[in-house]
Structures are given as structure tokens and as C-alpha cells.
Amino acid sequence: MRKLFIFDTTLRDGEQSLGLTLNVKEKLEIGRQLVRLGVDVIEAGFPASSPGDMDSVKTIAREVKGVIICGLSRAVEKDIDCCAQALREADQPRIHTGIAVSPIHMERKLKLTPDQVVQTAVSAVKHAKKYMEDVEFYAEDAFRSEPAFLARVLEQVINAGATVVNIPDTVGYATPWEYGELIAYVMNHVSNIHKAVVSIHCHNDLGMATANSLAGIKAGASQVEGTINGIGERAGNTSLEEVIMSVYTQRERYEIELGVNTQEISATSRLVSRITGVPVPFHKAIVGANAFMHASGIHQDGVLKETSTYEIINPEVIGIPRNTIILSARSGHHALKHRLEELGYFLETDQLEEIYQKFLRLADQKKEVFDEDLHALMGSTGADQNGQISFKKVSVNTSGDAASTSTATITLEILGETQTDAACGIGPVDAVFKAIDRVVKKPVHLEDYTLKSVSRGSEALGDATVKLRYGEKDTVVVGRGISTDIIEASARAYVNALSKIKEFQG
Ligand code: KIV
Numbered sequence: 301m302r303k304l305f306i307f308d309t310t311l312r313d314g315e316q317s318l319g320l321t322l323n324v325k326e327k328l329e330i331g332r333q334l335v336r337l338g339v340d341v342i343e344a345g346f347p348a349s350s351p352g353d354m355d356s357v358k359t360i361a362r363e364v365k366g367v368i369i370c371g372l373s374r375a376v377e378k379d380i381d382c383c384a385q386a387l388r389e390a391d392q393p394r395i396h397t398g399i400a401v402s403p404i405h406m407e408r409k410l411k412l413t414p415d416q417v418v419q420t421a422v423s424a425v426k427h428a429k430k431y432m433e434d435v436e437f438y439a440e441d442a443f444r445s446e447p448a449f450l451a452r453v454l455e456q457v458i459n460a461g462a463t464v465v466n467i468p469d470t471v472g473y474a475t476p477w478e479y480g481e482l483i484a485y486v487m488n489h490v491s492n493i494h495k496a497v498v499s500i501h502c503h504n505d506l507g508m509a510t511a512n513s514l515a516g517i518k519a520g521a522s523q524v525e526g527t528i529n530g531i532g533e534r535a536g537n538t539s540l541e542e543v544i545m546s547v548y549t550q551r552e553r554y555e556i557e558l559g560v561n562t563q564e565i566s567a568t569s570r571l572v573s574r575i576t577g578v579p580v581p582f583h584k585a586i587v588g589a590n591a592f593m594h595a596s597g598i599h600q601d602g603v604l605k606e607t608s609t610y611e612i613i614n615p616e617v618i619g620i621p622r623n624t625i626i627l628s629a630r631s632g633h634h635a636l637k638h639r640l641e642e643l644g645y646f647l648e649t650d651q652l653e654e655i656y657q658k659f660l661r662l663a664d665q666k667k668e669v670f671d672e673d674l675h676a677l678m679g680s681t682g683a684d685q686n687g688q689i690s691f692k693k694v695s696v697n698t699s700g701d702a703a704s705t706s707t708a709t710i711t712l713e714i715l716g717e718t719q720t721d722a723a724c725g726i727g728p729v730d731a732v733f734k735a736i737d738r739v740v741k742k743p744v745h746l747e748d749y750t751l752k753s754v755s756r757g758s759e760a761l762g763d764a765t766v767k768l769r770y771g772e773k774d775t776v777v778v779g780r781g782i783s784t785d786i787i788e789a790s791a792r793a794y795v796n797a798l799s800k801i802k803e804f805q806g
């Protein structure tokens with residue numbers, strides 16, 4: 301049976317779309333989790349695009365092992381040189397180079413003739429081959445290209461040494477049957493196609509990225525590209541967790557081997573959402589909070605009698621353990637440790653003690669502590685404590701009338717020194733953010749602020765996300781804060797975002 305190679309581009313196509321830059325530490329954390337998930341390829345970035353990307357790809361290449369580390373590059377020699385340099389310390393490096401092949405891109409964007417495009421593509425692959433064996437070629441906007449021309453380009457780049465050929469639906473325009481036909485066309489009309497792995501890369505503009513990818517796999521592709529939670533340019537990329545679980549759930553249909561550890565799907569999705577600040581919609585397939593909930597009476601009745609009546613995936617398969625014990629203020633260390641391990645968190649004794657104390661404080665405020673609360677507690681551990689700036693306390697006074705003015709007093713620890721200041725604002729959150737600005741004295745701009753509840757009930761944890769824009773390059777950082785007090789959650793999120801700006805990095 302052929303194997304389905306999973307190519308993750310969360311850190312490249314995913315990050316590119318966020319309007320923010322993840323720092324190296326955050327990218328490493330995602331990279332390491334992707335290894336636990338068992339992906340075959342991590343596209344770590346586009347090294348020629350910025351010194352920051354160069355640095356991230358270099359670090360991931362050096363630190364993340366047991367997986368192919370790939371860098372993106374245009375079909376331009378200096379990009380390819382940059383890419384090769386960034387990948388120098390990777391055990392299994394891959395350069396992903398390419399050029400657009402559709403008439404509209406060639407004429408309007410590149411202003412090159414088809415012959416010139418073929419020539420540029422072949423030269424790029426040959427140049428990349430000077431550095432390494434594994435070279436993937438992408439034919440950008442392949443779905444809107446002339447199939448005969450696409451076949452000609454692919455044949456020539458494979459002759460030049462491309463080991464993988466990527467056939468993207470760059471603008472998410474395909475339907476499953478058309479995309480499947482294009483992949484079948486490539487399989488049948490490119491004479492040397494057996495010498496390369498055929499890869500598919502779909503975008504979700506019409507909501508069909510997963511369906512198109514499955515059609516591509518059915519038609520003979522052996523590598524699928526996508527991102528965790530489907531984040532990506534415009535409407536996003538193919539959600540890898542959706543493709544993985546579609547193939548897993550109907551393995552007989554696809555006749556393809558899947559090498560991933562599905563039990564890491566839920567943890568990977570949560571991590572990517574936490575680090576990027578992009579929430580997962582409740583109804584999102586596979587990883588949404590409601591994906592395994594049964595609300596209607598008829599469904600609940602069916603599931604209680606036989607789970608498979610309404611459940612096609614056992615949640616345990618993606619790493620969501622079934623709940624057998626209820627955690628409350630009466631639960632001891634052992635019960636908490638057991639549940640955390642079921643959820644994938646293995647803690648040292650001192651870490652467990654820290655979490656246990658947080659758990660007790662939370663359990664005092666809530667009758668039951670749910671899995672979502674535990675994820676939130678784990679996600680908040682050390683989040684605003686990087687040694688350079690940390691939250692200490694906040695208090696707010698608000699006058700009674702509607703368009704009220706609030707006064708906030710905030711205490712932070714900055715470089716080991718405790719600092720307090722106060723400010724007025726329109727409402728409590730505005731006042732808190734202004735008070736923090738007065739302490740920190742950095743020109744930052746609040747780009748976005750959201751607040752949601754983590755679990756159920758009025759005593760649920762508040763989960764705040766703050767996006768700040770700062771510096772000459774308009775860098776955007778994301779921070780998150782969690783507390784049963786929504787003002788404190790907001791303050792923690794703001795401080796957590798500040799801790800990621802360069803001046804406060806340890
Ligand atoms: O969508 C696309 O065509 C891409 C390529 C750069 C691979 O992301």
C-alpha cells in the first residue's frame with residue numbers, strides 16, 4: 301500500500317496569513333508538537349522573506365529532528381541560496397521552490413512567456429539540487445493552468461531532479477471532481493511521474509479544500525499539504541486534521557497508509573489556537589468544541605443506547621478521553637494528575653503542585669472543573685511570566701452611570717522591580733490597558749481584543765486574547781490571559797502580549 305505523506309505548512313502558509321509574527325520559541329513549540337503528531341514534513345517558513353523567518357527556519361532545522369524540514373523559496377537563485385543556508389543543520393532538509401504556471405499569473409504577474417517559465421522552473425530545480433537531494437517543485441495556480449502545459453512543466457522539473465511535485469489550487473477555485481480529474485491527468489500524461497511524489501495543496505475559498513484534497517488522494521496523489529485548524533491565506537488552507545480523520549475513518553476506501561498519531565490531534569489544535577490567537581469555531585469538524593456533543597433528545601437517546609448511532613469517530617482516537625470522574629474542590633492531587641495525563645499533560649512534581657494550587661483556587665469558585673478549564677489552566681501556566689515582565693494585581697473602580705469612567709490600578713513586575721500606576725478609561729478594560737501603558741511606557745497600539753468563556757456557567761473562566769501592534773515594522777504579537785475574573789484575564793492577556801515584544805524577551 302502506498303503511504304500518505306503529511307506536509308504541514310502551519311508555520312509558512314498558515315503564519316503568512318495571520319498578520320502577525322510568531323516568535324522563534326512559539327514556532328519551535330508548534331514544530332515539536334507536529335513531530336509528536338507524526339507529520340512527515342514541516343514547512344518551517346520562507347527564509348528569504350525576512351531575517352525573522354530565516355532565523356526561525358534555522359532554529360527549527362537545528363532543533364526539530366525526525367522529520368523533513370522544508371523551506372519555501374521562489375524560483376530565484378538568491379532565495380534558494382537563503383533557503384539552503386537556513387536548512388544547513390537539518391537532518392532531512394527539503395527546498396520547496398516553484399513558479400506560477402497559469403496564463404493569468406504568467407502574463408499579468410510574472411510577465412513571462414510559457415517557455416521562459418519552463419526555463420526558470422528547470423533552472424531553479426537544478427540550482428536547488430546543488431545543495432540537496434530532496435527538492436519539491438510547486439506549480440503555483442496549477443488548477444487554472446492549461447493541463448498540457450502543466451504536464452510539460454512537471455515532466456521537465458522531474459527530469460531536472462524534482463523529487464516531489466506540488467499541484468496547488470492556489471485560489472481555492474476547484475470542485476472535487478475537477479481537482480481529481482487534474483491529478484488523474486497528471487498521473488496519466490507526465491511520462492516520468494513515477495519518479496516523483498505527487499503533492500496536493502488546496503485553499504478553502506469555496507469551502508472545498510478538504511473535499512478537493514481527498515479527491516486528489518483518490519486520484520493518485522501521495523502527499524497532502526495543509527495546516528492545523530485550516531488556518532491560512534484568505535479562507536484558509538486544507539485542515540490537516542480533517543483530511544487525516546477522513547482517511548482514517550474510511551481507510552478501506554482510500555487504500556493508503558496513514559503514519560500519524562491521531563491521538564495528538566486535539567492537543568495540536570489547541571496549541572496552534574493558543575499560540576496564534578486564532579480561535580477554533582465551536583462547530584469546526586474534528587476539533588471544534590461541539591464536534592462530539594449531542595444536543596437533540598433523539599440523538600442523546602441513540603448515543604446512550606449505542607454510540608455509533610450518531611458518532612462516527614471515537615473522541616479518544618483524537619486524544620479526547622471520556623470523562624469518568626468529576627473534578628471538584630474535594631479532588632486530590634492524584635485525581636488531578638490522572639485527568640491531566642489523560643488529557644496529555646505529564647507534569648513534574650513541582651509543576652503539579654503549582655497547577656494543583658491553581659486548580660484548588662478555581663474549584664473554590666466553581667462547583668465542577670471541566671476539561672476545558674484544565675486546558676486553560678495548563679495554557680496559562682507561565683504564560684505571562686517570562687522573567688522580564690509579569691502581572692501582579694489589578695483593581696478597578698467604576699462609577700455607576702452608563703457612559704461610565706473607570707479607574708484602574710495595576711501592579712506589574714518589570715525586570716525584577718515592582719511598579720504600580722493608575723489610569724482612567726471608558727469602562728474597566730480600557731482603564732486597565734491605559735494603566736498598563738503608563739507603567740510600561742512603550743508605544744504599542746491595541747489591534748484587537750476578545751473575551752470568551754472557557755466552559756459553562758456564570759462562574760466559568762474568562763479567556764481574553766489581546767493583539768498589539770508595535771515598532772517600525774508594525775510587528776503584531778498575541779497574548780492570552782485566563783482567570784475567573786474577566787478584568788484580571790484581560791490584564792494578563794495584555795501583559796502576556798507585551799512579554800513577547802523584543803524589549804521584554806529574555
Ligand atoms: O497556494 C500556493 O500556491 C502556495 C505555493 C507557494 C505552494 O502556497
Ligand code: ZN
Nearest residue numbers: 313468470501
Ligand atoms: Zn498556499
